[in-house]
Amino acid sequence: MASMMIVMESQMTKMRKAAFRTTLTLMEMVGGLQPIKNAFVAQKEATELPKLAIAMMKIP
Secondary structure (H helix, E strand, O other): OHHHHHHHHHHHHHHHHHHHHHHHHHHHHHHHHOOOOOHHHHHHHHHHHHHHHHHHHHOO
16 A cells, blocks of 8 residues: 555656646747846746746645
8 A cells, every 4th residue: 555655656746747847848938939138037037936836846
């Protein structure tokens, strides 16, 4: 039973990482299409992204 839980947990982790990578790729694509005019905006986004990623990972 415990080994099943560990397997499930690792599967969830893999799925989350894949979803996270996909999200980052999409954001990079959007970022590439929209050149950031302001360095401050870029800095703000850089600080917001990890928060967003952490929030996403907390969602089961």
